Amino acid sequence: MAERSGLSYRRFEPAPPGGGRTAILLHGFCSNGDNDWVTPGTARALTEAGHLVLVPDLRGHGSSPAPASAAEAHADAQAADVLAVLDAAGAEEFDIVGYSLGARIAWEVVRQAPGRVGRVVLGGLSPAEPFTAVDVEALHRAVSGGGEPADPFTAMMAGMIASQGERAPGLAVVVEGLRETPFDPATWGGRTPPVLIAGRDDMMSQGIERIVELTASTEHLVVPGGHIEALTGPDFRDNVVKVLQR
Numbered sequence: 435m436a437e438r439s440g441l442s443y444r445r446f447e448p449a450p451p452g453g454g455r456t457a458i459l460l461h462g463f464c465s466n467g468d469n470d471w472v473t474p475g476t477a478r479a480l481t482e483a484g485h486l487v488l489v490p491d492l493r494g495h496g497s498s499p500a501p502a503s504a505a506e507a508h509a510d511a512q513a514a515d516v517l518a519v520l521d522a523a524g525a526e527e528f529d530i531v532g533y534s535l536g537a538r539i540a541w542e543v544v545r546q547a548p549g550r551v552g553r554v555v556l557g558g559l560s561p562a563e564p565f566t567a568v569d570v571e572a573l574h575r576a577v578s579g580g581g582e583p584a585d586p587f588t589a590m591m592a593g594m595i596a597s598q599g600e601r602a603p604g605l606a607v608v609v610e611g612l613r614e615t616p617f618d619p620a621t622w623g624g625r626t627p628p629v630l631i632a633g634r635d636d637m638m639s640q641g642i643e644r645i646v647e648l649t650a651s652t653e654h655l656v657v658p659g660g661h662i663e664a665l666t667g668p669d670f671r672d673n674v675v676k677v678l679q680r
Contacts (some may be wrong), residue, residue: 442497443467443490443519446481454485455552456525457678458516460536461489462558462665464594464605466496470533474666479675485529490519492539493608500604507611513542520550527552529678533665534558534638538617545623553678554628557670558661561641563616570610577606619645627651629677633664 444467448454457480461470467489471477477487491498493512501507516539520528529552532540537556544551568591572583576592583589595605622628627649632639638661646654657669664670 440522441490441493441499441515441519443488443523444472444477445523446477446487446489448484448486449482452484452486454480454483454678456488456520456523456528457485458488458490458520458525458528458530460516460530460532460540461492461495462534462536463608464495464598466491468496470536470665474671476531476671476674479671480678483675483679485678486523486525488519488523488525488528490516492516492535494601494604495608500601501607501611504607504611504614507608509539509542509612509615509617510546511611512539513546516540516543517547526550529553529555531555531674531678532557532559534560534661535612538563538612541617541622541628544628545621548623548625551624553680554624554626555631555674555677556628557631557665557674558633558636558639559630559642559645560617560638561619561644563612564638565609565613566616568609568613570606570613573606573609574603577602619648622649624649627653629653629655629673631655631657631664631670631673633657633659633661635660636664637661 459471471489480487494500530540537559569585569588572588595602657664
């Protein structure tokens, strides 16, 4: 069996005097670490607050390799990728922040390594697995130039993925892998509840109250904007820093 290639990631050193726990930031679907965390200033805000910050590109995204099979894109396999980044960086304990797909993978990271995780911030998290509604065969055909899927949601996903150019086939495999390992909000494995952040106009996060109930979370923060605007706005960034500074 060929050796599984690791994720590409960027490391941002803390401003003196440091002292904060390592923070790893996980981006959303069809994005990358730079777009979601570096450009909006979240990584810089955390380093200025004394945290060592790790910003990986998830499998199939950015500069990281595409999954060779759906199994390599399963949620547990992607969480193992993230833990390998933390191991390579020497981070035994860490805080984790994820947005959308990144929040889904962060959930699984916490389940696999609860004793290593401190603060957890999950933004833009859907209470249900959206990829279960995708016609995977039609998606692969569309990405390969085989015509638009009849199902509107699958067609929308195909258009989003196709916009990523040469990354598109690998992203379709990511969808397939996540569809095979759907999100279950009843499986929280952390020692403490996560802090949940959702945009006021984010349709993806509708029904997030279910996650609040299932995790006994006392913190559900609402910030301005839809799914994209909430992530890049100052309210989201400021709340992340405040939570990780506790």
